[in-house]
Amino acid sequence: MESKVVLITGGSSGIGKSIGIFLSSKGYKVYGTTRSLGKYPDFDHFSLLELDVSVPESISEAIQKLLEKEGRLDVLINNAGIGITGPIEETPHEEIQKAFNTNFHGPIHMMKAVLPAMRQQHSGLIINITSIAGYMGLPYRGIYSATKGALELVTEAMRMETKDFGVHITNLAPGDFATNIASGRYHAPVEPKSPYKVPYGNTLKMINDHVNDGKDPICVAEAVFAIIRTDRPKIHYKVGAFMQKFSLFLKKILPDKQYEKLLLNHYKL
Numbered sequence: 001m002e003s004k005v006v007l008i009t010g011g012s013s014g015i016g017k018s019i020g021i022f023l024s025s026k027g028y029k030v031y032g033t034t035r036s037l038g039k040y041p042d043f044d045h046f047s048l049l050e051l052d053v054s055v056p057e058s059i060s061e062a063i064q065k066l067l068e069k070e071g072r073l074d075v076l077i078n079n080a081g082i083g084i085t086g087p088i089e090e091t092p093h094e095e096i097q098k099a100f101n102t103n104f105h106g107p108i109h110m111m112k113a114v115l116p117a118m119r120q121q122h123s124g125l126i127i128n129i130t131s132i133a134g135y136m137g138l139p140y141r142g143i144y145s146a147t148k149g150a151l152e153l154v155t156e157a158m159r160m161e162t163k164d165f166g167v168h169i170t171n172l173a174p175g176d177f178a179t180n181i182a183s184g185r186y187h188a189p190v191e192p193k194s195p196y197k198v199p200y201g202n203t204l205k206m207i208n209d210h211v212n213d214g215k216d217p218i219c220v221a222e223a224v225f226a227i228i229r230t231d232r233p234k235i236h237y238k239v240g241a242f243m244q245k246f247s248l249f250l251k252k253i254l255p256d257k258q259y260e261k262l263l264l265n266h267y268k269l
């Protein structure tokens with residue numbers, strides 16, 4: 001059988017790059033994306049297309065190019081994403097919109113763009129890379145949590161809407177993985193006169209340390225590979241350190257306020 005064609009948004013770095021390299025090594029025909037091809041002149045791990053998930057025209061152009069070349073698309077991995085931290089009160093609204101444009105509206109635009117081809121093929125798989133942070137409102141990461149939680153819900157809804165098309169849609173929520181996400185993230189500045197100065201400053205350090213100490217993103221690539229080879233993907237998958245996954249179990253069984261207390265203790269707030 002011909003090798004499956006896979007498109008990964010945000011294939012130039014971190015988790016997306018790791019997934020792309022891994023799937024290429026398994027014989028898949030991989031296309032990744034970047035907002036700027038010029039930034040990666042020596043990238044030779046797999047093919048790169050230029051695409052900005054927050055610009056719908058660039059999505060249509062890239063999908064058209066890919067379909068003209070390959071005639072099909074078997075797997076879309078909605079991976080492109082950005083971080084955002086800060087007290088919500090002090091986070092500029094344009095940054096909140098930017099986070100939603102990239103992490104929430106972007107993946108929806110991508111799904112709209114690939115569904116007609118997948119419906120015609122009567123086959124296809126879409127994996128939305130969300131986050132364990134999307135299952136709870138984390139302090140000073142509430143907007144990030146909201147973008148990822150919203151994408152989880154949209155995935156649940158779209159699965160039911162598209163169930164007769166032969167297309168499968170699923171979520172994969174990673175915990176912390178060591179990537180460049182912190183450097184590309186919007187950080188609301190820790191303002192010297194802010195009432196949030198101490199708790200936000202301390203939490204921000206902790207958030208960055210967690211990402212730097214995170215696991216190798218190859219674990220996410222392995223999880224994606226396993227999902228691709230499953231006939232009937234589940235609705236939700238999680239990949240990450242045991243405690244991060246266990247915290248979701250605790251959220252299910254503990255009273256809300258007790259869970260909140262756990263989070264406050266964890267972040268020393």
Ligand SMILES: NC(=O)c1ccc[n+]([C@@H]2O[C@H](COP(=O)([O-])OP(=O)(O)OC[C@H]3O[C@@H](n4cnc5c(N)ncnc54)[C@H](OP(=O)(O)O)[C@@H]3O)[C@@H](O)[C@H]2O)c1
Nearest residue numbers: 010012013014015034035052053080081176177179180181
């Ligand atoms: N690292 C973690 O701990 C972690 C945990 C949970 C979830 N995640 C999620 O995993 C995904 C990948 O993150 P990462 O950690 O690998 O981060 P990363 O190393 O910063 O990579 C982000 C990728 O997204 C692309 N990107 C950013 N904005 C884009 C846009 N508007 N349009 C198209 N592409 C865009 C970047 O490509 P260019 O800059 O080349 O355009 C880059 O390839 C994100 O959705 C993130 O939220 C990460």
